[in-house]
Amino acid sequence: MSLNLDQVERIARLAHIEISPAEAAQTRDRLNDILGLIEQLQAVDTAGIEPMAHAVDASQRLREDQPTETDRRSAFQAIAPETEAGLYLVPRVIE
Amino acid sequence: MTIAHMESSLKDLAAALSSKAISSVELTTLFLDRIDHLNPKLNAFITLDRRQTLSMASAADARRAAGRSNDCGPLLGIPLAHKDIYCTQGWLTTCGSKILSNFVSPYDAHVVELLKKAGMVTLGKCNMDEFAMGSSNETSYYGPVKNPWDIRRVPGGSSGGSAAAVAARLAPAATGTDTGGSIRQPAAMCGMTGIKPTYGVVSRYGMIAFASSLDQGGPIAKSAEDCALLLNAMAGFDNRDSTSLDRPAEDYTRDLSQPLDGIRIGLPKEFFGTGMADDVRAAIDASLAEYGRLGARIVEVSLPNSGLSVPAYYVIAPAEASSNLARFDGVRYGYRAPDYLDLADMYRKTRAQGFGAEVKRRILIGTYVLSHGYYDAYYLQAQKIRRLIANDFREAFRHCDVIAGPTAPNVAFKIGAKSEDPVQMYLSDIYTIPASLAGLPCMSVPCGFGAGNMPVGLQLIGNYFDEARMLNLAHRYQQVTDWHSRMPEGL
Numbered sequence: 329m330s331l332n333l334d335q336v337e338r339i340a341r342l343a344h345i346e347i348s349p350a351e352a353a354q355t356r357d358r359l360n361d362i363l364g365l366i367e368q369l370q371a372v373d374t375a376g377i378e379p380m381a382h383a384v385d386a387s388q389r390l391r392e393d394q395p396t397e398t399d400r401r402s403a404f405q406a407i408a409p410e411t412e413a414g415l416y417l418v419p420r421v422i423e
Numbered sequence: 424m425t426i427a428h429m430e431s432s433l434k435d436l437a438a439a440l441s442s443k444a445i446s447s448v449e450l451t452t453l454f455l456d457r458i459d460h461l462n463p464k465l466n467a468f469i470t471l472d473r474r475q476t477l478s479m480a481s482a483a484d485a486r487r488a489a490g491r492s493n494d495c496g497p498l499l500g501i502p503l504a505h506k507d508i509y510c511t512q513g514w515l516t517t518c519g520s521k522i523l524s525n526f527v528s529p530y531d532a533h534v535v536e537l538l539k540k541a542g543m544v545t546l547g548k549c550n551m552d553e554f555a556m557g558s559s560n561e562t563s564y565y566g567p568v569k570n571p572w573d574i575r576r577v578p579g580g581s582s583g584g585s586a587a588a589v590a591a592r593l594a595p596a597a598t599g600t601d602t603g604g605s606i607r608q609p610a611a612m613c614g615m616t617g618i619k620p621t622y623g624v625v626s627r628y629g630m631i632a633f634a635s636s637l638d639q640g641g642p643i644a645k646s647a648e649d650c651a652l653l654l655n656a657m658a659g660f661d662n663r664d665s666t667s668l669d670r671p672a673e674d675y676t677r678d679l680s681q682p683l684d685g686i687r688i689g690l691p692k693e694f695f696g697t698g699m700a701d702d703v704r705a706a707i708d709a710s711l712a713e714y715g716r717l718g719a720r721i722v723e724v725s726l727p728n729s730g731l732s733v734p735a736y737y738v739i740a741p742a743e744a745s746s747n748l749a750r751f752d753g754v755r756y757g758y759r760a761p762d763y764l765d766l767a768d769m770y771r772k773t774r775a776q777g778f779g780a781e782v783k784r785r786i787l788i789g790t791y792v793l794s795h796g797y798y799d800a801y802y803l804q805a806q807k808i809r810r811l812i813a814n815d816f817r818e819a820f821r822h823c824d825v826i827a828g829p830t831a832p833n834v835a836f837k838i839g840a841k842s843e844d845p846v847q848m849y850l851s852d853i854y855t856i857p858a859s860l861a862g863l864p865c866m867s868v869p870c871g872f873g874a875g876n877m878p879v880g881l882q883l884i885g886n887y888f889d890e891a892r893m894l895n896l897a898h899r900y901q902q903v904t905d906w907h908s909r910m911p912e913g914l
Binding site for chain 2: 331336339340342343344345346347348355358359361362363364365366367368369370372374377378379380381382383384386388389391396400403404406407408409410416418419420421
């Protein structure tokens with residue numbers, strides 16, 4: 329399996345990363361090098377093997393449905409690129 | 424700085440502080456001055472803040488003066504450097520990335536909280552590969568770290584700044600994190616001792632996430648004894664990390680001096696094939712002979728699927744990274760691109776400008792292997808192979824107590840030698856990734872010098888929660904050798 333420029337463009341769109349036409353070909357080549365490395369996994373027989381999602385098989389803990397965090401909005405917003413009246417500002421999305 | 428303090432073990436520093444032979448402010452100042460002198464050459468630190476550092480040191484001195492014995496633990500007043508992946512309240516926390524180049528953390532990581540509580544003094548934030556993605560420290564937005572043993576060479580990565588700082592005696596010890604070898608490999612390349620505990624022992628809260636099912640924190644220091652003392656303070660259950668393990672506290676120093684008679688050291692035959700350089704092999708063989716003299720028995724074991732570790736890792740780690748790094752969007756914190764057309768364009772430009780080439784590659788690979796139609800073929804298949812690799816270890820530990828082999832196939836390479844070829848770089852982690860996938864505790868112990876008089880590391884891999892025994896093996900070896908206490912000359 330190797331990627332063409334259209335596929336690289338599609339993946340970059342999914343990942344929300346702009347790739348300039350100048351870097352597209354090199355990006356494709358490097359990604360194909362990496363895919364070449366991982367391709368060998370396809371040949372392995374894994375019938376009947378359970379996927380291992382975590383190093384230590386442990387289930388998620390449950391807790392009481394009670395607030396655990398204090399309100400630190402001003403501390404968090406102090407480091408945001410743009411805020412107003414306690415809100416995070418982004419470019420207008422609805423006209 | 425007096426050589427004595429620079430070279431001292433944590434235990435000796437604790438004794439000097441406790442007897443009031445030196446104050447924390449004095450000790451900390453010695454290290455800060457040495458950093459000022461040598462960091463321009465090594466680039467091991469991204470952020471220094473003398474005012475905050477010295478205020479922590481005077482607080483430690485005040486705590487000692489107040490003299491409540493339960494408040495004066497063995498680490499009180501000892502300075503320490505943090506890898507810049509750990510969130511430190513009021514300090515710049517960049518993770519080696521432009522996208523966090525303005526991020527002053529509003530909170531502390533659990534590890535940072537615990538070490539603060541123990542009274543340790545933060546010397547500064549160590550350079551690292553961007554988002555811990557790299558094996559040479561060359562992917563940092565802040566430039567490469569130089570190996571103190573030869574400044575033309577890399578220190579390893581991703582905790583390269585931490586390893587270089589301790590090797591150059593800019594800090595008595597440092598924190599690191601290990602996803603596929605990022606504590607062990609730089610420790611090996613800089614002649615340091617570093618340990619990654621069993622997955623789940625150290626909380627990941629406030630440790631900026633790369634691959635959540637693999638990331639684990641641990642110390643880099645000058646000896647196994649120092650690592651054990653630090654791990655005592657760093658380990659512990661934390662509700663805020665969903666994979667933190669709720670287990671009774673352990674004293675990792677408890678078995679350091681146990682005799683090694685009859686201990687079975689397993690050598691995976693797959694680790695001793697053609698991949699290992701001759702100079703590394705010579706040092707590893709000599710260290711195994713030393714273990715024989717200490718009473719250990721060497722047995723051969725096999726990890727038949729370990730050759731699949733690197734490809735499985737380069738599916739799993741990028742997949743998790745692509746998800747974790749989705750949060751960097753220029754909205755709530757960090758860098759935002761200056762010019763854009765609309766919201767989607769702001770995301771794309773912010774991420775294009777904020778992430779470096781290697782981070783982007785891994786996000787793209789991760790996005791691809793998780794995308795519709797490929798999930799089963801790549802991601803699920805890699806997770807099944809991960810199980811096969813973990814099962815190999817399970818079988819091997821039926822025949823041995825600890826596994827040993829090289830940490831890295833070569834000594835530290837020259838800066839620039841592999842940076843244009845990601846796949847070659849990935850293969851530097853061929854011996855460290857298997858234990859990461861299995862979640863086993865593992866460490867690197869200095870065991871000699873190879874080409875160019877560069878350090879070689881012996882990797883030890885323990886069974887789950889067998890950190891104390893691994894540290895025992897490392898400590899006994901360090902009692903009869905001095906590789907771990909050698910210091911680079913001519914800095």
